[in-house]
Amino acid sequence: MDKFLEGKGALITGGASGLGRGFAYAYAQRGANLVLVDINEELLEETCKKVEKETNQNVIPILCDVSDSSQVQIMAKQAFKELDNIYILNNNAGGGSGFYKDPFRVKDELFDKTIALNLKGQWLVAKEISKKMKRQTFEPLAGKIIHTASIAGVKVDPGIPVYSISKAGVIAMMQIIAQSLAPRITVNAISPGYHLTGAYRNNLDVMKMTMDEGNVKTPLNRYGTVDDVVNVSIFLASPESNFITGHNFIVDGGIVEIGVPAYYFKSDV
Amino acid sequence: MVEKYLEGKGALITGGASGFGRGVAFAFAERGAELVLVDIKEELLEETCNDIMQKTGKKVIPVVCDVSDSKCVKKMADQAFDELDNIYILFNNAGLATTYGVDIIRVGEKAWDTTMNINLKGQWLVDKFVARKMNRQEFKPLRGKIIHNSSHYGIVLSPFVPIYSISKAGILALNKLVAKTLAPYITSNAIAPGFHVTGIYGNREDIMLQVMSDGEVKTPLNRIGTIEDVVNLVLFLASEKSDFITGHCFPIDGGITDVGVPSHKLDVNI
Numbered sequence: 159m160d161k162f163l164e165g166k167g168a169l170i171t172g173g174a175s176g177l178g179r180g181f182a183y184a185y186a187q188r189g190a191n192l193v194l195v196d197i198n199e200e201l202l203e204e205t206c207k208k209v210e211k212e213t214n215q216n217v218i219p220i221l222c223d224v225s226d227s228s229q230v231q232i233m234a235k236q237a238f239k240e241l242d243n244i245y246i247l248n249n250n251a252g253g254g255s256g257f258y259k260d261p262f263r264v265k266d267e268l269f270d271k272t273i274a275l276n277l278k279g280q281w282l283v284a285k286e287i288s289k290k291m292k293r294q295t296f297e298p299l300a301g302k303i304i305h306t307a308s309i310a311g312v313k314v315d316p317g318i319p320v321y322s323i324s325k326a327g328v329i330a331m332m333q334i335i336a337q338s339l340a341p342r343i344t345v346n347a348i349s350p351g352y353h354l355t356g357a358y359r360n361n362l363d364v365m366k367m368t369m370d371e372g373n374v375k376t377p378l379n380r381y382g383t384v385d386d387v388v389n390v391s392i393f394l395a396s397p398e399s400n401f402i403t404g405h406n407f408i409v410d411g412g413i414v415e416i417g418v419p420a421y422y423f424k425s426d427v
Numbered sequence: 428m429v430e431k432y433l434e435g436k437g438a439l440i441t442g443g444a445s446g447f448g449r450g451v452a453f454a455f456a457e458r459g460a461e462l463v464l465v466d467i468k469e470e471l472l473e474e475t476c477n478d479i480m481q482k483t484g485k486k487v488i489p490v491v492c493d494v495s496d497s498k499c500v501k502k503m504a505d506q507a508f509d510e511l512d513n514i515y516i517l518f519n520n521a522g523l524a525t526t527y528g529v530d531i532i533r534v535g536e537k538a539w540d541t542t543m544n545i546n547l548k549g550q551w552l553v554d555k556f557v558a559r560k561m562n563r564q565e566f567k568p569l570r571g572k573i574i575h576n577s578s579h580y581g582i583v584l585s586p587f588v589p590i591y592s593i594s595k596a597g598i599l600a601l602n603k604l605v606a607k608t609l610a611p612y613i614t615s616n617a618i619a620p621g622f623h624v625t626g627i628y629g630n631r632e633d634i635m636l637q638v639m640s641d642g643e644v645k646t647p648l649n650r651i652g653t654i655e656d657v658v659n660l661v662l663f664l665a666s667e668k669s670d671f672i673t674g675h676c677f678p679i680d681g682g683i684t685d686v687g688v689p690s691h692k693l694d695v696n697i
């Protein structure tokens with residue numbers, strides 16, 4: 159395996175499970191030392207220990223609610239104290255907010271919470287981490303940022319209205335940050351489709367039901383895995399993608415661009 | 428030492444004699460692939476094939492072919508699959524640019540026909556004849572992967588190269604249709620290079636820089652592209668790491684298309 163992250167650090171928010179955990183393993187296997195950030199203390203400790211054991215890399219857990227700016231500032235300070243070479247940031251922490259047939263039934267508090275975690279959280283983390291990343295002397299790039307967006311941000315999924323809005327926001331944010339941090343830091347996004355993670359309680363039947371409910375049609379005719387998304391992040395973390403910035407990589411088996419994304423309305427024509 | 432993930436697989440590259448095609452050919456061979464290189468320039472093609480065979484020890488078969496000629500393309504595909512029965516990657520890359528600086532209203536019919544026939548019809552013909560045979564292969568989980576070379580001009584449409592832009596925009600549409608039709612066994616994606624010094628600029632950096640300046644292009648990553656930049660992206664698209672992606676277009680242009688200032692020609696004050 160090409161250890162292209164040897165001598166480099168990577169920080170992953172939402173690193174305790176799902177996609178974040180997948181990124182963690184992949185980067186550690188390629189030589190990176192890691193800072194994993196999450197709100198779930200137990201799961202975070204468990205994942206850090208497992209990754210350390212299996213890859214022999216340094217894996218530092220930092221507990222943090224990314225929607226809280228003072229917590230994010232403390233997290234960033236601690237992260238760069240522990241690892242002074244954070245080259246990759248996976249801005250990945252995020253969550254769903256339930257399924258709604260009527261978008262206006264979403265309560266105020268849930269709207270705020272979803273935007274705070276998914277959208278503002280990525281903003282705060284990018285802000286604090288890029289400040290320090292900018293000063294690094296890696297060449298040709300000082301660092302690379304990868305935002306986890308979603309196909310729901312590309313083609314809205316009306317069943318998850320606020321999630322969709324927050325993820326559309328992430329894509330816009332990614333492009334603003336890309337312009338701002340060029341040319342020394344590249345910034346891109348990955349938009350996963352349907353992949354079996356805690357978002358579906360790690361239960362394939364739940365994910366299947368969700369997709370059936372939305373009448374989804376997947377051109378590549380299979381369910382997504384964590385590996386599908388991790389594989390794209392490996393490319394984005396590698397020097398092979400150094401000339402790409404501001405782009406949203408859609409990894410969904412073709413659903414949103416050439417398939418049928420989720421819809422719920424009835425019509426005769 | 429690179430991972431030979433194309434060992435046991437063949438790759439067919441149109442426009443393989445020079446530029447991106449040649450770069451990709453070397454990279455594929457280094458990763459274990461046997462190659463069919465297709466080009467209209469016989470001498471250059473022979474030279475490139477011999478070069479690659481010598482340096483990598485891999486089988487490289489040259490096939491001279493004008494991709495805008497359906498009889499030629501059919502013959503080429505037949506020959507390709509006779510020589511290599513395992514063509515897993517198609518890099519649909521052949522293309523040319525004609526009249527620079529002549530706008531869409533003034534450009535001539537001949538330029539339209541030539542550019543569209545080679546750039547757009549040519550990629551369709553190659554898809555048609557190669558995909559049929561690719562579909563009969565028994566690789567798993569995918570039978571093959573197609574990569575179309577479009578261009579950032581196909582997304583942003585420059586008034587300096589109007590027909591080229593339209594042909595490259597057409598390739599994006601072709602890519603989506605091919606992806607829809609060949610799913611789930613074959614994936615199809617497109618790349619959209621920006622400014623890289625190749626034969627399309629007469630292999631002259633100064634000419635390319637002039638073109639970028641004419642169009643007042645602004646590149647966020649503040650450097651010009653290299654052939655290697657494009658080769659690196661194509662390698663990703665040829666690897667299993669991109670197996671769950673289809674119907675997508677990947678700009679490879681230092682950020683011009685997504686977050687920069689593309690080529691434009693506007694004589695305005697507001």
